[in-house]
Amino acid sequence: MPITTKDVISLSEARSRLSEIADEVRAGSEKVITKNGQSYVALIDADRLDYYHRLEQERIHLLLIEEASKGLDDVANGKVKDARQVLRRLTARRRTA
Numbered sequence: 756m757p758i759t760t761k762d763v764i765s766l767s768e769a770r771s772r773l774s775e776i777a778d779e780v781r782a783g784s785e786k787v788i789t790k791n792g793q794s795y796v797a798l799i800d801a802d803r804l805d806y807y808h809r810l811e812q813e814r815i816h817l818l819l820i821e822e823a824s825k826g827l828d829d830v831a832n833g834k835v836k837d838a839r840q841v842l843r844r845l846t847a848r849r850r851t852a
Contacts, residue, residue, distance in 0.1 A: 758787055766790045769798075 762785060769776055769788045776786055776798065786798040799807075829835060 758785060763787045763789060766795060 764772075764776065764786055766788055769786070780786055780798050780800055783800070785800075785803075787794055788796050788798060
């Protein structure tokens, strides 16, 4: 749902109408509260916030699965190095640097 001009309110208006604004948000509206004419915070329904957080977690999981898949492709294509040898080389470089 797009934000309209009626969904942008000043902080002073939000203070004076908080209960009414909270009811509008609970009914599905989202509000952008401004301070000194600039976007300051957004007011959204708590269930919607939970939903946004779950979407973010799912996105992170999908990215991790994608990276794991790339790693498995590297293993299948023989693009691997022994981790202990790599760590020894890195440790030796740090000592000499």
